[in-house]
Amino acid sequence: MTTLAVRPIRAHAKPRASRRTEVVLVVAVLVVSAVLHAWNMFGYPYFENDEATYLSRGWAFITEGQLDVNTYRYDHAPLGWMGIGGWLGATGGGALFGGMLEAGRVLMLLVHVANTFLVYLVGKRLTHGRITAGMIAALVFALSPLGIYFQRRVLLDNLMVLWVLLAILLLVRRPLTLGRTIGSGIAFGVAVLTKLNAAFFGIGFLVLLWAGAAGPQRKHAVLHWLASAGGTVLLFFVYAMLNDELLPAPVDADGVPARVSLVDTFGLQLGRGDFAWPWEAESSFQLAVGSWLVKDQFTMVIGAGATLALLAMMVLRRFRDAGTVAVVVFILSYCLFLARGGIVIDLYVVPALPFLALAVGILVARITEIAPPGALRPVIGSAAAVAIVAGYVMVADQKHLVTDETANQVAAVEWIEQEVDPDAVIAADNYVYPELAQEGGYSGTMYFFNAEYDPELRESYADDWRDIEYLVLTHEVLDQIAQGTVPRMAEVLAHSELVASYTSGSSSFIDLDARISTNGDWVQVWRTKSRNEIVLQDAWERFRDDWLVSYGQVLEDEPGTTTSLDQALALEQALAQDDQAAFRGIWAWTTDHLRHREADSLASWQWITDELGDGELASPDTVCAADQRFIGLLLDAADAWELGGLRAEASDIADDWWSRCTFTVDGLRLVDSSADGSVDDQLVNPSYFDPVLYRRLAEELPDHDWQRLVDDGYAFLGRVADERGTVPNWVVLTQDGELERASRLTGAGADRFGEDTLRLVPTLLREELAGEERASDILDTLVPQLVSYAADSPGLPAGSTLAMVAQVRDIGYDPAALYRTQVASQIDPDTGTWDSTLADFAWTYSWHRFQRSLPTDVTVPLA
Structure with a gap:
């Protein structure tokens, strides 16, 4: 029976290339890596929410000794931003580089160059000292636009990769000593405490340990590594336990936890997103892969292809090459995490990139081994390097070198600093937090997710979303609103008005109504409406849902009555809420059903709807108060939405209204109750008098003497008040200019102070x-x-x-x-x-x- 044996990684007896050549090549790759990463790194990609989250937490750690700016929720292990905080402390926060975000990106530049060097070293040592594998791997890692996109950002994943690669390097150096084994375990533990998903690389480390240790020492090496790694990670749980925040928290009567809990947070994180098998088109995994391919198809294709080739090679060679086995296991184990069926965020690709690069490097190295020793092998390696560079130049998108995605973000912060009071309560994408709250004195600025869930922050705005004065809206905020995770923020956005918008040059498709955004290179500032306006907005939504039927009829009950005054009320609300579609529908219904008078263009006042929903005109008579409101509302709508047709229609109605709804008696020009009033005596409703409207119409439609309506109306009201001692609901004015009681025409109560008054x-x-x-x-x-x-x-x-x-x-x-x-x-x-x-x-x-x-x-x- 044949036994499968993994060929251990051994120290090479002699260098495969001269030391000088190697140094020149490595320095060249590192310079290329640094230049490509640094070029336009403050402009691309846009400042992402998580970047500022980690920076603000790091700053809070070194300045206040806190793990978060508010309550630490165990959403991530803290070592990553503790290190970021150390960098900020050493560089003066944002003082040296213009801001904390910029300082963080400088740190990521240094981390990226270090990771490129580590990729080279790991690739070289996994192939027994062949620099071809290391150089090709480092080149792929340095050139990948997908890598540059995420490695410029201040992400815990980039720091985690640094510790993972360091932990691997300690294991592949020969000979494998106890010190290196323990050091690797500690480094891996730090990687996990930097970003917890590093744990999924653990199986690959066991392969390296088994291959690197001598037979009798393998168990001891594995146990020492597990103890050092596990002991390091255990510190996180000990910290939570000492703070009485390890186990699930008790909840109050409303189901609100009394405190934070590591176990609760883990459960929440594991339950994020809806489960879907990775092969399903709408799964989070498939969507993420699609996004990665859009950003960088070349790296994904050659990395996946190299992995499959190594997998086949590994099987054919009966698992004898430890380096190949380890890289394939690293990739496959992480792929199992990505394909687990839960949520996959775009940045989850970051830890996979160095291993995809290593797969390409190792494959090229294995191919060169097939060639005979001599000059052909370097030629093959050089040709592979040239092909990879050419592939990136021709295939990969180079917008990371020229695109400015942060200009809108910077402009929005500058607008806030100029226009918004520092004490204002602001819920925002976290990218603004370091500059506004930590550097700029905007003490009321809150990360929108914390504002939603942190009890202390909710108390700061009385747990009432209406007290949040501004919402800084970005791609991330809109996405969370769309997912339903931040209902308070959804209410703020729904009840706010846009005061500043920075979308110039954005590549994003933005549909705020549908809550859709495809990129984060835009920012808007929304100011929450006054509470009175919030009530009016909600009232309109209720009115529209409950009483607006068909395409614009106001109907309270069926059977029921629709009046021209009801239609005017609906138009007024639609206009106030900038609901152009509803306004058009209401006016269209009014025109279609109520405006069929032969003598004028005014509206009949009443429509009856029966139990079956069928209707008919109940009275062709008019209510002049409704028609005068129609004139003003059409003019307002024409101004608001630049609809010249409505202005012309308002003018036509005004001409008919003036001739049919106003009359002159005893030298006074007054408003009639109806265009179809009595011949001899005029029935007047004093509440129809609207001098505010008439003064507006005097400016808009000067063909009529609207000011006379104002002056004569006041004269008439003064006379009525003097003679009657009040202004009753209705008054009859005879052709002789006498005031008579109106009860004979409109019924009891007409001559008293009442609801019309x-x-x-x-x-x-x-x-x-x-x-x-x-x-x-x-x-x-x-x-x-x-x-x-x-x-x-x-x-x-x-x-x-x-x-x-x-x-x-x-x-x-x-x-x-x-x-x-x-x-x-x-x-x-x-x-x-x-x-x-x-x-x-x-x-x-x-x-x-x-x-x-x-x-x-x-x-x-x-x-």
Whole structure:
């Protein structure tokens, strides 16, 4: 029976090339590696979230003795950023290189050059001293655009690779001593404590130990290595245990853990992403491989091809070559980690790159061995090197040398430093954290993920996402929002307005509505809306979902009634929320169903819908208040969205409205209740008087005497108030200029102070704030009656109107208390909006809409 035996890695008896030649070649490769890595390294790739995370933690470690800027969550072992912190301490943080991110990338340059040299040494020693393997491996490692992309970044993986390669080098040096065995174990343990996925290389080390140790010493070597490596890694668990943070944490009644836990964090990390077999097209593994191939197809193809060739060679040679076996095992064991079915992040490729490079180097070395000794072997090695360089030049993308992906990021930080108060509460991609929070004094800046989950940070903004003032939106933040991992940040983005956008030159496809971004070379700054605007936005979403049917009909119930005033309310909200699609739909439905009058282009006021959803025009009459609102809203929409057609339509409606909805009696030009009013007597609703709108129309549509409507309207209201002692819901003005009661036309209550009068009050308040004394005179009459009316007829109409008055006038009521009892009490705490009738919605909406016209010092802080 034949026994398989691994040929041990032995010290070579004599050098395969002159020392001088070797030194020149190695220095040349290292210079190429350094230049390619350093060229444009501050411009490409974009500053990634993790880079600043590790830098900020490193800075916190050396300046504050903490493992994190906030609560350390055991999401990574800490040795990596502790080393980064040492570098920052030695170089003065960001002082020497212009910023912490730049300082970190300089460190990565040094690490990359060191790793290139280690790849050379490991390749050489795995092939019994042949420099061909080391040179080719180092060349592939240095030239790979995929490597440059990730090795420029301040990633724990790059530091982990340094320790893994060092641990391998200690094992492949001959003879294998106890000191080197223990040193390798410690180095490997440090690698694991730098990035935990280094553990998946452990099997390859066992191969090297078995091959490198003499037969009787193999068990002892393996045990010593495992003890030194395991003992080093165990320190991480001992630290957690001493802090009482090892075992799962108890949870409160809401399921919130009382403290952090290493075991809990491990469980969370292992459960990241949805499971999918690696051969499934939508698996995280397949998506990651696709991304790697886009960045650098050449390295992936030659590395995979070399691995398969070595695997075949290993089998054919009956596993006798320890170097080949070890490299193949390193690659395959790490591939098993990548293909485990869980989440695979793009940067997970970093630890595989040196081993793919080693596979190419060892394969070339094995091929040269086939040639006869002599000059042909160096020729083959040189040809392979030239082919690899040519392949990278012709096939690989060279944008890492010329593309600037950080300019937008730098510009966004500069904008924040110029425009945002240092005390502002900012949730951000972590790339801004070192410069803003640690170097710039922006104490309210938080890493968005910590802001979502860290109890201390959540307490700092009262655990209310509405108190986060700014969101610095990047590819990473948008991706996490899309995944649903940061619901608070999703709320902030959904309720914010864009104040600064830096997307110039970006290669990313960005679709914020679909939460899609394909690259991180862009930044936007979003400012959270005021609480009042948040309520109005949520109210619109509720209104749109519950009461907007078909393509733009407002319908509360089926069967039900749609009015032109309902349609105007919907248009106003859509315009305020910049919902152009909804606005177009509402106006289209209004035009299709309500604007079929033969005499003018005005809207009929009522549409009836039956149980089957079929409808018909219930009344062709108009409500002039709705049509005048349509004019103003169409003009506003035309300005907001640059839609000239709407402006022309508004002008046409205004012409018909002026001729049909205004009349002159006793020298006064007034607004009729309807274009279809009585012939002899005019029925007037005082609440239709809108001087704010008329002044706007005087500027936009000067063909009509809108100022006369303002002046005559005030004169009419003053006369009504003098003669009646109030402004009633309705007034009849005869052709003789006499005021008569309207109850005979509109029913009981028409001649009293009531809900229609209440609708006039906010208009007069806005006018009073603008300095209109005539409005103040009328309010002097109405406000005491409003107070009495609210006492006698409590409810949302009177309560919300009284709350508005209390904000502008001193009437003995606390406006904040009125808001809480009369308005906020109507808001459902679960939905953040009003779950009542459409009529009640209109009253509550009116209060919040009124806040937009108030000076900041009189607005009510919303809870």
